[in-house]
Amino acid sequence: MANRYLHNVQGLFDTIAPNYDRMNNIISLGTHRHWRKQTMAQIHLASNAHVLDLCCGTGDWTIALAKELQAPGEVIGLDFSAPMLKLAQQKVTQQQVADRVWLRRGNAMHLPFKDNTFDLVTIGFGLRNLPDKAQALTEIYRVLKPGARLVCLETSQPDQPLIKPVWQWYFTKVVPLFGRLFAHQYQEYSYLQETTRHFASYQQLATMFQQAGFQNVHFQRFNFGAAAAHFGTKEAK
Numbered sequence: 001m002a003n004r005y006l007h008n009v010q011g012l013f014d015t016i017a018p019n020y021d022r023m024n025n026i027i028s029l030g031t032h033r034h035w036r037k038q039t040m041a042q043i044h045l046a047s048n049a050h051v052l053d054l055c056c057g058t059g060d061w062t063i064a065l066a067k068e069l070q071a072p073g074e075v076i077g078l079d080f081s082a083p084m085l086k087l088a089q090q091k092v093t094q095q096q097v098a099d100r101v102w103l104r105r106g107n108a109m110h111l112p113f114k115d116n117t118f119d120l121v122t123i124g125f126g127l128r129n130l131p132d133k134a135q136a137l138t139e140i141y142r143v144l145k146p147g148a149r150l151v152c153l154e155t156s157q158p159d160q161p162l163i164k165p166v167w168q169w170y171f172t173k174v175v176p177l178f179g180r181l182f183a184h185q186y187q188e189y190s191y192l193q194e195t196t197r198h199f200a201s202y203q204q205l206a207t208m209f210q211q212a213g214f215q216n217v218h219f220q221r222f223n224f225g226a227a228a229a230h231f232g233t234k235e236a237k
């Protein structure tokens with residue numbers, strides 16, 4: 001089952017990779033840039049920090065993090081999709097951060113890193129795609145240094161009675177149509193909107209963080225709750 005999931009979801013991301021950045025702008029009506037900026041503003045990094053950006057995709061967040069660092073500081077971007085990583089590598093070179101960024105192919109649920117390695121782990125729009133979120137959070141907790149933080153930016157669900165039905169209509173009807181219209185990928189964007197609709201609420205995600213052991217768990221919601229950034233800290237020894 002786990003292998004079938006990996007094959008299918010990985011195949012989906014391999015397929016959408018060439019259109020990924022453009023479709024992100026279209027589907028979120030450009031607002032994902034604001035969410036990313038607001039989340040970055042709450043990350044305070046020492047310039048020599050060791051950072052892991054999980055499910056790094058085409059690398060925008062990886063690069064934004066790298067720009068805060070100087071050697072020996074570094075960011076490892078991990079993703080299981082080779083086409084996503086190829087696009088990320090091109091941007092890393094173009095934006096001249098190749099001395100601080102290492103891109104690695106791997107599975108976010110089985111991290112190939114030792115315990116207590118990173119000063120920060122980020123995961124942007126990745127967690128909802130993982131079949132076992134609890135396992136992924138436990139893995140992230142393991143590789144963080146004591147006292148270090150996880151920052152997760154993800155789509156979420158508005159809960160205001162007036163906004164919620166509009167949001168549901170937009171995701172179930174409009175997003176797959178945009179997929180067909182702008183990328184000829186109706187099935188793929190149907191799947192992606194389903195993962196968004198069925199993903200945990202912002203309160204449930206905060207509880208999942210706590211269950212994985214994170215402390216000082218808090219969140220910031222964007223656009224009436226259409227997205228949320230969650231923060232949690234590994235217990236300091």
Ligand SMILES: C[S@@+](CC[C@H](N)C(=O)[O-])C[C@H]1O[C@@H](n2cnc3c(N)ncnc32)[C@H](O)[C@@H]1O
Pocket residue numbers: 009010013014054055056057058059060061078079080081084106107108109123124125126129130
């Ligand atoms: C929606 S994209 C997000 C990309 C990027 N973080 C961003 O903020 O735009 C999700 C990414 O997660 C990756 N992904 C999904 N499941 C994964 C897994 N089990 N292990 C590693 N990467 C995974 C996909 O290949 C894809 O690049």
